[in-house]
Amino acid sequence: MHILIDNKSGAPIYDQIYAQIKGQIISGELKEHELLPSIRGLAKDLRISFITTKRAYEELEREGFIYTLPAKGCYVAPKNVELLREETLKQVEAHVEEALRLAASCGLNREDILDMVKFILEEEK
Numbered sequence: 001m002h003i004l005i006d007n008k009s010g011a012p013i014y015d016q017i018y019a020q021i022k023g024q025i026i027s028g029e030l031k032e033h034e035l036l037p038s039i040r041g042l043a044k045d046l047r048i049s050f051i052t053t054k055r056a057y058e059e060l061e062r063e064g065f066i067y068t069l070p071a072k073g074c075y076v077a078p079k080n081v082e083l084l085r086e087e088t089l090k091q092v093e094a095h096v097e098e099a100l101r102l103a104a105s106c107g108l109n110r111e112d113i114l115d116m117v118k119f120i121l122e123e124e125k
């Protein structure tokens with residue numbers, strides 16, 4: 001598992017860890033039932049607080065991406081198809097919202113936007 005902390009990003013460190021592990025799980029880079037580094041071990045490797053790493057792992061577990069076996073460690077949870085679908089839908093919504101902001105910034109109206117979407121969908125056929 002590879003985690004990079006960007007101190008200039010403005011995002012909290014626990015959130016960067018959470019997002020990167022979650023991304024590696026969704027992409028399949030981390031496999032179901034794969035053992036994750038210990039909370040203390042990851043904190044030591046990243047040279048951050050144990051509490052920060054613990055918070056990221058707790059969030060991942062709360063959302064169903066990992067599970068913990070007492071005295072054994074944290075593991076990648078079996079893929080929940082509905083959970084992955086929901087995550088993908090959130091990403092699509094975010095991209096659509098960004099596209100709408102861009103469209104509004106250059107004065108496109110609803111009909112222009114719908115025409116663009118229809119054209120793109122027709123091109124994919």
